[in-house]
Amino acid sequence: MSASEDFLKVARAAKEAATELAPLPRAPKDAALRAIADALVARSAEIIEANARDVVKARENGTSEYMIDRLSLTAGRVEVIAEAVRQIADLPDPVGEVVRGSTLPNGLELRQLRVPLGVVGIIYEGRPNVTVDAAALCLKSGNATLLRGSSSAYESNTVLVRVMQEALAGTAVPAGAVQLVPGQTRDSAKELMRARGLVDVLIPRGGASLISSVVQESTVPVIETGTGNCHVYVDAEADLDLAVEILLNAKAQRPSVCNAAETLLVHAAVADAFVPRALAALAGAGVTVHGDARIAAYGEAVVPAEEEDFRAEYLSLDIAAAVVDSLEDAVRHIREYGSAHTEAIVTRSVTAARRFVALVDSAAVAVNASTRFTDGGEFGFGAEIGISTQKLHARGPMGLPELTSTKWVYTGEGHLRTSEGTVIPSCGGASALD
Amino acid sequence: MSASEDFLKVARAAKEAATELAPLPRAPKDAALRAIADALVARSAEIIEANARDVVKARENGTSEYMIDRLSLTAGRVEVIAEAVRQIADLPDPVGEVVRGSTLPNGLELRQLRVPLGVVGIIYEGRPNVTVDAAALCLKSGNATLLRGSSSAYESNTVLVRVMQEALAGTAVPAGAVQLVPGQTRDSAKELMRARGLVDVLIPRGGASLISSVVQESTVPVIETGTGNCHVYVDAEADLDLAVEILLNAKAQRPSVCNAAETLLVHAAVADAFVPRALAALAGAGVTVHGDARIAAYGEAVVPAEEEDFRAEYLSLDIAAAVVDSLEDAVRHIREYGSAHTEAIVTRSVTAARRFVALVDSAAVAVNASTRFTDGGEFGFGAEIGISTQKLHARGPMGLPELTSTKWVYTGEGHLRTSEGTVIPSCGGASALD
Numbered sequence: 001m002s003a004s005e006d007f008l009k010v011a012r013a014a015k016e017a018a019t020e021l022a023p024l025p026r027a028p029k030d031a032a033l034r035a036i037a038d039a040l041v042a043r044s045a046e047i048i049e050a051n052a053r054d055v056v057k058a059r060e061n062g063t064s065e066y067m068i069d070r071l072s073l074t075a076g077r078v079e080v081i082a083e084a085v086r087q088i089a090d091l092p093d094p095v096g097e098v099v100r101g102s103t104l105p106n107g108l109e110l111r112q113l114r115v116p117l118g119v120v121g122i123i124y125e126g127r128p129n130v131t132v133d134a135a136a137l138c139l140k141s142g143n144a145t146l147l148r149g150s151s152s153a154y155e156s157n158t159v160l161v162r163v164m165q166e167a168l169a170g171t172a173v174p175a176g177a178v179q180l181v182p183g184q185t186r187d188s189a190k191e192l193m194r195a196r197g198l199v200d201v202l203i204p205r206g207g208a209s210l211i212s213s214v215v216q217e218s219t220v221p222v223i224e225t226g227t228g229n230c231h232v233y234v235d236a237e238a239d240l241d242l243a244v245e246i247l248l249n250a251k252a253q254r255p256s257v258c259n260a261a262e263t264l265l266v267h268a269a270v271a272d273a274f275v276p277r278a279l280a281a282l283a284g285a286g287v288t289v290h291g292d293a294r295i296a297a298y299g300e301a302v303v304p305a306e307e308e309d310f311r312a313e314y315l316s317l318d319i320a321a322a323v324v325d326s327l328e329d330a331v332r333h334i335r336e337y338g339s340a341h342t343e344a345i346v347t348r349s350v351t352a353a354r355r356f357v358a359l360v361d362s363a364a365v366a367v368n369a370s371t372r373f374t375d376g377g378e379f380g381f382g383a384e385i386g387i388s389t390q391k392l393h394a395r396g397p398m399g400l401p402e403l404t405s406t407k408w409v410y411t412g413e414g415h416l417r418t419s420e421g422t423v424i425p426s427c428g429g430a431s432a433l434d
Numbered sequence: 435m436s437a438s439e440d441f442l443k444v445a446r447a448a449k450e451a452a453t454e455l456a457p458l459p460r461a462p463k464d465a466a467l468r469a470i471a472d473a474l475v476a477r478s479a480e481i482i483e484a485n486a487r488d489v490v491k492a493r494e495n496g497t498s499e500y501m502i503d504r505l506s507l508t509a510g511r512v513e514v515i516a517e518a519v520r521q522i523a524d525l526p527d528p529v530g531e532v533v534r535g536s537t538l539p540n541g542l543e544l545r546q547l548r549v550p551l552g553v554v555g556i557i558y559e560g561r562p563n564v565t566v567d568a569a570a571l572c573l574k575s576g577n578a579t580l581l582r583g584s585s586s587a588y589e590s591n592t593v594l595v596r597v598m599q600e601a602l603a604g605t606a607v608p609a610g611a612v613q614l615v616p617g618q619t620r621d622s623a624k625e626l627m628r629a630r631g632l633v634d635v636l637i638p639r640g641g642a643s644l645i646s647s648v649v650q651e652s653t654v655p656v657i658e659t660g661t662g663n664c665h666v667y668v669d670a671e672a673d674l675d676l677a678v679e680i681l682l683n684a685k686a687q688r689p690s691v692c693n694a695a696e697t698l699l700v701h702a703a704v705a706d707a708f709v710p711r712a713l714a715a716l717a718g719a720g721v722t723v724h725g726d727a728r729i730a731a732y733g734e735a736v737v738p739a740e741e742e743d744f745r746a747e748y749l750s751l752d753i754a755a756a757v758v759d760s761l762e763d764a765v766r767h768i769r770e771y772g773s774a775h776t777e778a779i780v781t782r783s784v785t786a787a788r789r790f791v792a793l794v795d796s797a798a799v800a801v802n803a804s805t806r807f808t809d810g811g812e813f814g815f816g817a818e819i820g821i822s823t824q825k826l827h828a829r830g831p832m833g834l835p836e837l838t839s840t841k842w843v844y845t846g847e848g849h850l851r852t853s854e855g856t857v858i859p860s861c862g863g864a865s866a867l868d
Contacts, residue, residue, distance in 0.1 A: 108807060216653065242859065365844075369542060392551075408831075
């Protein structure tokens with residue numbers, strides 16, 4: 001499939017805008033973000049009207065009321081979206097930060113500077129607030145955005161992008177820095193995935209199937225985000241009161257998010273003391289336990305776990321549970337079935353905590369804390385574009401610095417590299433320095 | 435194409451070894467590297483014998499003497515390879531470094547630690563020293579390696595890997611940490627490119643066509659390396675004596691490497707004064723100039739440049755050259771034709787230098803210095819796995835830290851996340867902290 005003219009037009013516009021946007025300092029970017037926030041509020045009637053058309057269509061398609069609620073915009077919700085943009089304007093600018101630097105032995109001044117990535121593609125599902133949030137985070141970090149939202153929010157997204165572009169027209173940031181991929185078909189998503197050379201990175205935000213299809217089909221480099229099969233491991237040395245609290249919080253405080261726990265692993269040494277308490281507490285919170293045979297022995301309400309339960313990201317009031325014979329068995333289970341998002345250990349033992357942290361290969365490891373803290377806001381990033389579960393470029397919550405690359409700059413006074421070392425001809429004739 | 439059993443066997447062995455290798459501290463890794471170095475020297479007769487079979491085959495295939503020389507191993511060259519391994523053992527271990535860390539307002543202790551990537555695949559051409567060098571750099575950074583070298587060096591690589599594995603057998607590092615992809619067919623390279631889930635990152639080392647085919651075909655994340663169409667831009671405010679020296683050094687000091695200059699851009703304001711001197715100096719160094727019409731006006735020896743000359747990575751005593759009307763035109767030319775490796779500006783003007791650095795979007799920018807300094811050794815990294823020309827994960831010379839990922843670790847004492855902020859049940863009952 002070759003890209004359509006419509007797609008190439010917006011992708012090239014984004015690339016051109018990225019070139020103009022990249023060298024801008026903080027002040028004009030912040031001013032542009034505030035202009036966007038003001039325009040969203042000023043034009044919220046127009047935005048809500050377009051959104052209403054999406055909602056009507058969703059109702060016709062038999063969409064659930066839960067999803068309709070996620071899709072719907074009100075004046076209050078537009079205000080919240082605008083306020084988030086103002087908060088992004090208040091964050092420090094990652095661009096231009098000197099990441100590393102030194103004066104080399106030959107006198108060259110070497111600096112590694114943070115620079116924007118260029119054009120960031122976002123493929124996402126669900127709520128139209130992502131449209132504004134992603135565009136604002138990219139703009140703040142000096143990147144142009146190519147947005148490809150859910151077709152169910154196409155009318156809303158079209159107006160939101162138009163409002164942002166028109167707000168930018170009065171600022172130093174080129175209006176082309178925020179672009180919506182035209183069309184609502186599957187082809188338009190594929191065009192974005194194949195736009196190597198025009199798009200520098202693609203970030204899918206959504207469910208596991210969206211992410212896996214982007215990873216499979218994209219020739220543009222992808223940052224995988226957000227699938228969370230998080231584990232709580234209750235160690236032989238655990239404080240069992242704490243373990244119950246952490247388990248309940250990790251599972252039930254907000255079950256629909258990626259850092260909620262989906263699997264409980266209990267060391268056999270504390271199973272007799274812990275599992276009955278855990279089952280009672282989980283039942284009290286309305287959680288269904290899908291347990292292996294050793295868990296099932298402690299309660300009649302336990303649903304027998306199939307192997308796929310241990311791979312599941314339920315995002316609901318369900319949890320898989322198993323008894324393990326050692327910390328190493330817990331780690332093996334996590335490696336085998338987990339999604340490398342966040343795993344928690346509850347233990348009083350420094351040795352067990354050290355060992356769990358060393359052996360678990362996930363984006364985040366929590367010691368005596370709920371998995372729910374793996375979050376850009378909790379980590380103090382101020383904003384988050386997603387939680388990376390891959391190992392390249394960014395891992396864990398991604399803030400503004402994760403939307404940047406770097407550039408090496410070295411400054412000399414005529415430094416030449418020779419087989420005998422550096423020579424600087426201007427220093428009173430050719431003088432070898434090293 | 436599904437992966438062969440032979441391939442899956444070595445890939446799984448590498449993954450298993452990576453799991454054992456990752457948590458090892460520095461000392462056993464360094465001991466393993468020294469054991470490898472010793473074994474290479476002790477068994478150099480065996481290595482040279484296998485290499486001789488590759489050389490015979492290469493001669494039968496009509497390989498050039500230059501390539502035969504690159505392929506050939508001698509006792510002296512094996513000694514050099516072993517010495518490079520010892521130097522890698524002497525470098526600091528990037529694993530375990532705390533990249534960022536803080537105590538959050540709620541008391542959670544947050545650290546971002548450097549961890550190995552896991553299994554690193556290397557697809558490379560040419561010299562068998564890469565086999566050992568890549569394996570040693572990966573081992574030092576806690577990664578297992580899956581090596582897929584040139585079929586012309588298959589006998590040499592087979593023995594080199596066997597010697598390394600047998601040396602590891604007596605150490606704490608699992609012997610499976612170094613693996614050669616079995617088979618010499620194109621399929622074996624494809625198997626490596628499709629081994630998502632078994633291989634964490636793929637680094638191609640070789641010519642532009644190898645790199646581009648890996649980028650197109652790989653479902654494993656790739657780090658692009660090494661294509662260098664580097665530019666020297668002589669600004670209106672340049673010191674022309676320096677400009678001649680930098681141009682000559684960047685082009686002719688070692689023309690076969692990726693950080694050698696391939697294109698000269700001259701500001702129109704200094705063309706009259708500079709181009710005749712540059713042409714004379716380049717001719718004196720045996721360099722053929724492929725110039726646009728404005729360059730050709732200054733010398734009869736100038737070969738008319740086609741558009742592809744400006745895209746070429748000659749790696750020879752050739753250079754493309756053009757006159758530009760402004761610094762911005764130079765930047766546009768570089769964006770259009772360059773490979774985003776290294777671009778140099780020669781100027782006395784701080785303003786021009788700042789502007790060039792801000793506008794050029796390449797891995798490295800040199801101010802009044804030769805492009806030849808873009809190099810891990812020159813930057814003080816001690817070793818280099820390649821020079822990344824992409825923006826994700828690593829950009830520019832890649833040392834040991836670029837072969838790692840990170841992991842977030844947070845430690846609390848029962849920290850729970852609630853809608854009212856953090857709660858720690860053990861602190862004398864449920865107390866909201868923030």
